[in-house]
Amino acid sequence: MSERHPGASPLAEVVRVDCLVCPHRALLAEGKCVPGDICLIAQSGRQIDRFLRRNPQVAQDCLNDGFWERRAIAARYAPLEAVRKLPRDADEVVRRVVASRLPIDELDGYLHDSDREVRMTVAERIAPERLSALIGDEDYLVRLQAAKRLPHGQLRRMAGDPDREVRKEVARRLPPFALSLMAKDDDAEVRRIVASRMLPDDAVQMLADDDWLVRLEAVQRAPLETIAELVDDAEPDVRGAVRERLNDFLLGESQ
Known part of the structure; x- marks a missing residue:
């Protein structure tokens, strides 16, 4: 798991980058980016998201960017085919986005991801009959999500779960x-x-x-x-x- 990201500094939201070094500076004249507000090369998730939302055709080129947040945001807007071909990213935030976009029959590789929120994303989306792989997950929130969707025929296997919140959900659904x-x-x-x-x-x-x-x-x-x-x-x-x-x-x- 990669280290926790501190997020963009407040200063990153107001410091404008040098548009002359931006490979997409032609978009400035077209009004498709705004320095300090809608910018791909800023170290600001909000600015990057605004840019790629307005210019999704650029997203695929950012899927291998060195900045984790730019990759994660690009994975939201890039064509699905490009996202499917990505190697497993080292950053959990990027993997969460990928897990949220992959077809449900392609999520097995993320069932045992090291990040619990990736596994939770999988538990929310994967076909119910595949949720049995998460019954013994180490994190109760992942098991809780599994208990919400597990087919009734398999649900009794969670009746003795060590966490009461999980058992409460089982009791509501059995x-x-x-x-x-x-x-x-x-x-x-x-x-x-x-x-x-x-x-x-x-x-x-x-x-x-x-x-x-x-x-x-x-x-x-x-x-x-x-x-x-x-x-x-x-x-x-x-x-x-x-x-x-x-x-x-x-x-x-x-x-």
Whole structure:
């Protein structure tokens, strides 16, 4: 991974370069560049981006430039065919741009990139059936992105992920019939999501949970005949939810 880039100095935004040394100085007369504002040879990402946005035909010539930011911006505007032929760049910012542009069936080479944001970009775009390669990624944000898109048939493999945010996403997406797999999760927030989506018969096992918010979710879903024992629960909200469901049932019966 290349070192963290400090970004352009504020002075770089205001110091004008010498247009006489610019190979594209002919564009100045055409109004296609503006010294100090729209400039390819300035050490300023904003100026370079403005220039290449206005003059995308120049972008391909910058793909092998010595300045990492110029290469990265050029990769946004250059023809896709030129970007596809690029060798793997040493700079992670350039690789992120390339990963954002390559066809999804050409992203396998970036699945295990050393930069997590490159891998996150891949996880956002690659075909869902290829996401299994990221289930064991070392970074939880990459795994989280994978959990958001992984096919349901493979999602249960992430039910025991070491990070609770990943497990919460798994609990939100697993089919209700598979949620019993996570009923004993160590984290109460995960169990709350599980209890709120379980099939009614499966939700019964959550009625005795140590966390009252989990019990509250379970009370909303478990079969009516199973919740009566919680009418004296230690938590007022749980007791209230039980009574409300029982009252609604009795009211319906009387009508």
